[in-house]
Amino acid sequence: MNRPMPTHTHFFEDLLNDPMNYLVEASMDKGKIPIGYTCSYVPEVLLSVDPLIPIRIRAPGVLSTEIADIYLSSVICSYTRSVLEMAMDDQYGFLKGWVFAASCDHMRRLYDNMKYLNQADFIHILDVPHRHGNDSFSWYADELKMLLDNISSHHEIRFDQAALSRAIQDHNDFSALLTSIGDMRKPKNPPLSGTEFQAITLSSLVAPRQSILPKIQEFKESLSRQEGISDYRARLLIVGGQMDNLGYIRTIESTGGLVVADHLCTGSIPRLAPIRMDEDPVTAIAAHYLNRISCPRMMEAFDSRVDDIMKSIEEYRVDGVIIEFIKFCDTWGIESSLLANTLRKKGVPVLCLEREYQMTGEGQIKTRIQAFIESMGK
Amino acid sequence: MKNKILYYLVYTQYWLITWMKIIPFILRHGLYDTVRDLRQYPWLWIMLKVNRLLGKFGKGRSLRYQQAVSILVSGIVSGVTDMLGNIFFKPDRLIIHEDMIPPEIFNAMGLSTFMAELNGIMLPMIEPHAMEQYIDESENQGIPPDICSLPKSTMGLFLKGQTPPAKAMVTSNLPCDAGMNSYALIEQKLKLPTFRLDIPYHFKDERALNYFVDELKRMITWLEKKTPGKMDWDLLREICEERNRMVELEMELWDLARIRPAPIAGEAIWLSHMWFFNLFPGTRQATVIFQKILELGKQNLAQGISAVKNEKFRALLWNPPLTHFIDLFNWAEHAYGVSLIMDSMTFNRLPFIDTATNDTMLQGLALNIMNGPMARHTRGPAENYMDDIFYIHKQFDLDMLWVAGHIGCKNTQALNGILREKCREAGLPLLIIDYDLSDPRIVPREGIINQIDHFMENIMKAKRLDPKSKAA
Numbered sequence: 001m002n003r004p005m006p007t008h009t010h011f012f013e014d015l016l017n018d019p020m021n022y023l024v025e026a027s028m029d030k031g032k033i034p035i036g037y038t039c040s041y042v043p044e045v046l047l048s049v050d051p052l053i054p055i056r057i058r059a060p061g062v063l064s065t066e067i068a069d070i071y072l073s074s075v076i077c078s079y080t081r082s083v084l085e086m087a088m089d090d091q092y093g094f095l096k097g098w099v100f101a102a103s104c105d106h107m108r109r110l111y112d113n114m115k116y117l118n119q120a121d122f123i124h125i126l127d128v129p130h131r132h133g134n135d136s137f138s139w140y141a142d143e144l145k146m147l148l149d150n151i152s153s154h155h156e157i158r159f160d161q162a163a164l165s166r167a168i169q170d171h172n173d174f175s176a177l178l179t180s181i182g183d184m185r186k187p188k189n190p191p192l193s194g195t196e197f198q199a200i201t202l203s204s205l206v207a208p209r210q211s212i213l214p215k216i217q218e219f220k221e222s223l224s225r226q227e228g229i230s231d232y233r234a235r236l237l238i239v240g241g242q243m244d245n246l247g248y249i250r251t252i253e254s255t256g257g258l259v260v261a262d263h264l265c266t267g268s269i270p271r272l273a274p275i276r277m278d279e280d281p282v283t284a285i286a287a288h289y290l291n292r293i294s295c296p297r298m299m300e301a302f303d304s305r306v307d308d309i310m311k312s313i314e315e316y317r318v319d320g321v322i323i324e325f326i327k328f329c330d331t332w333g334i335e336s337s338l339l340a341n342t343l344r345k346k347g348v349p350v351l352c353l354e355r356e357y358q359m360t361g362e363g364q365i366k367t368r369i370q371a372f373i374e375s376m377g378k
Numbered sequence: 379m380k381n382k383i384l385y386y387l388v389y390t391q392y393w394l395i396t397w398m399k400i401i402p403f404i405l406r407h408g409l410y411d412t413v414r415d416l417r418q419y420p421w422l423w424i425m426l427k428v429n430r431l432l433g434k435f436g437k438g439r440s441l442r443y444q445q446a447v448s449i450l451v452s453g454i455v456s457g458v459t460d461m462l463g464n465i466f467f468k469p470d471r472l473i474i475h476e477d478m479i480p481p482e483i484f485n486a487m488g489l490s491t492f493m494a495e496l497n498g499i500m501l502p503m504i505e506p507h508a509m510e511q512y513i514d515e516s517e518n519q520g521i522p523p524d525i526c527s528l529p530k531s532t533m534g535l536f537l538k539g540q541t542p543p544a545k546a547m548v549t550s551n552l553p554c555d556a557g558m559n560s561y562a563l564i565e566q567k568l569k570l571p572t573f574r575l576d577i578p579y580h581f582k583d584e585r586a587l588n589y590f591v592d593e594l595k596r597m598i599t600w601l602e603k604k605t606p607g608k609m610d611w612d613l614l615r616e617i618c619e620e621r622n623r624m625v626e627l628e629m630e631l632w633d634l635a636r637i638r639p640a641p642i643a644g645e646a647i648w649l650s651h652m653w654f655f656n657l658f659p660g661t662r663q664a665t666v667i668f669q670k671i672l673e674l675g676k677q678n679l680a681q682g683i684s685a686v687k688n689e690k691f692r693a694l695l696w697n698p699p700l701t702h703f704i705d706l707f708n709w710a711e712h713a714y715g716v717s718l719i720m721d722s723m724t725f726n727r728l729p730f731i732d733t734a735t736n737d738t739m740l741q742g743l744a745l746n747i748m749n750g751p752m753a754r755h756t757r758g759p760a761e762n763y764m765d766d767i768f769y770i771h772k773q774f775d776l777d778m779l780w781v782a783g784h785i786g787c788k789n790t791q792a793l794n795g796i797l798r799e800k801c802r803e804a805g806l807p808l809l810i811i812d813y814d815l816s817d818p819r820i821v822p823r824e825g826i827i828n829q830i831d832h833f834m835e836n837i838m839k840a841k842r843l844d845p846k847s848k849a850a
Binding site for chain 2: 113
């Protein structure tokens with residue numbers, strides 16, 4: 001599939017080149033407080049209560065991790081190593097705080113090392129339970145309250161009910177807009193590629209929503225004038241963890257695949273589902289993040305993850321599934337084997353793609369995707 | 379000559395004792411059934427070679443030290459026959475459990491247990507290459523090679539269908555992502571009712587204790603529904619009280635180990651803890667073994683005899699012991715006079731269980747699980763890891779820290795940078811041994827010896843005391 005990038009897409013892509021893009025800089029000039037977070041179990045909606053702005057931590061452009069490897073070793077996922085490398089290079093110096101989740105071994109140790117190396121003056125880790133249920137839900141809700149108390153005391157911000165409800169409303173409106181664009185990928189000839197959609201979702205994680213909203217609306221309007229994409233060979237669903245480099249999906253699509261849906265930490269399903277507005281805000285937020293986010297770290301949710309994937313396969317008319325994960329990730333490493341075998345038994349073609357955080361091995365990836373598409377008879 | 383004769387006398391004595399435990403078990407099980415089960419569970423062949431441990435642990439050691447480790451091996455054999463008895467004679471009450479969940483509650487419910495990770499820990503001690511076929515099986519099913527080889531061994535065992543049929547399975551989110559996630563695969567393979575305990579990351583306050591006690595209560599209720607087991611609180615009290623007696627004896631053993639030179643050391647301390655506290659806590663048999671080992675240590679102390687004939691250095695071992703080089707410290711004692719005094723798997727700060735009420739017992743057990751070595755060190759915040767190391771360093775008058783740097787343990791690998799800097803600050807010589815926990819193909823025995831030689835010669839400025847074995 002060869003398709004020139006529309007002008008809007010360049011705008012979104014530009015925001016991804018630097019942790020402190022010009023929209024963040026402009027917001028900070030207006031008194032906004034950027035808080036970095038590393039995992040989908042950290043509710044970005046809480047960090048978007050005015051004057052906070054949530055910044056999903058990425059490490060664009062890190063080519064090597066020599067210094068981080070001294071601390072984290074070379075057998076830790078390259079996302080966490082890249083983040084530490086960038087932090088030690090003081091490229092996150094503009095952040096006014098970090099929020100981690102004790103979501104996996106690698107994140108916990110990134111937190112430990114960040115704390116030890118004194119890279120941030122406000123640093124907090126959320127203890128996220130590994131199962132669903134009433135007790136674990138209460139635990140997580142309490143964790144969120146403790147996070148709010150900690151931020152309040154550090155930055156002197158009041159998280160009253162009205163402010164939280166407003167943040168949820170903004171989150172839902174924004175998510176609805178992104179979802180409506182994502183839904184355009186369901187028809188046979190969608191007006192946008194997976195790369196374009198990922199550019200929007202990723203940029204929305206690293207730029208203030210209010211600043212980026214008009215551009216996304218413009219982009220959506222422009223799609224009505226776009227010709228549908230027809231020169232693809234297979235419709236693909238991509239499943240995995242943190243994937244915040246456009247290069248991967250671009251490479252997949254350069255071989256004739258069209259990524260029509262994603263179940264990624266940094267993607268759209270189920271992250272963009274709405275948060276309930278009819279209950280206590282913290283309770284609603286806890287319910288959304290603990291119960292909707294779907295990571296293999298949740299011990300009892302394998303079957304529901306499979307069900308969600310099967311549902312997307314049907315809705316988005318998917319031909320094949322790519323399970324991608326960063327090398328050394330234990331949760332996705334084991335999940336990928338189990339998930340691939342389960343999906344194959346259901347007749348779904350699956351490719352497991354172990355990769356590095358930064359875009360590397362483009363030629364090898366292309367060869368594997370081409371072989372995968374050919375194996376589907378496409 | 380006299381020493382050699384004494385060594386062989388003790389060896390033969392315990393060789394006979396262990397076979398006196400194995401043979402009646404085989405007779406009770408029946409020859410036909412034994413042959414059938416040896417085919418179905420080929421790892422039993424390796425377990426039958428358990429007497430190799432008498433040689434690995436006993437060879438070249440002073441008389442009472444050899445007796446102590448031989449008593450331990452005989453206790454291990456008793457434990458294995460008991461465990462196999464559970465599997466073969468009480469299959470209707472059998473549950474599979476993860477190694478991070480000790481069996482006190484299961485035993486009090488009248489359930490039989492099979493610890494899923496036991497083979498991956500025990501078999502390489504007897505036969506270093508034992509787990510390779512199981513690791514390969516996991517990798518052939520798509521499990522990435524960088525995953526810890528212990529869960530890979532465990533998954534491989536289940537994937538090969540070499541585990542006994544059970545009624546249910548109990549696991550947890552400990553000790554690491556790989557360990558936790560391996561049970562998703564095992565559950566799919568076995569299609570067994572599975573219960574998962576959730577242990578908080580912030581586990582040091584009352585909120586966490588209450589949360590986890592509720593988890594244990596939820597587990598008991600679940601087991602009562604899914605298995606024939608029924609909670610007997612009086613039996614749990616007996617088990618906890620017996621466990622407390624075992625703890626008292628162990629603390630006396632630690633007091634002996636604090637003395638320089640130590641009258642008792644090595645496996646007599648670490649393997650006794652690992653085996654009995656994880657597999658048979660609160661059993662009379664375990665307490666008796668501790669009593670016997672302690673008595674031998676006291677006799678050595680009274681006569682001014684040290685366990686290691688020429689104790690030059692006192693070491694702390696961090697992370698699980700090197701299972702496929704299980705006689706490492708017997709070797710190190712002779713090569714450099716290095717005595718293993720304490721290790722991360724043995725040391726704990728919350729040993730006793732209050733048996734006043736049902737709730738206090740559950741609280742005590744909960745604290746023990748949450749503060750288990752791989753729970754608080756491997757998964758918990760880095761402070762737990764560092765604070766314990768430097769506390770033990772001072773408490774036990776140690777000269778060096780050896781970290782078993784298992785390549786598959788990402789949790790501990792990611793703390794090596796901080797540890798190096800803190801050891802430098804504290805003036806504690808640090809050796810990080812690169813190796814793989816269950817797979818000697820990654821770094822073989824000779825590779826481990828080379829690393830130790832470099833450390834001892836360059837950092838500790840020590841010469842080998844056994845030039846012959848170096849040449850060999």
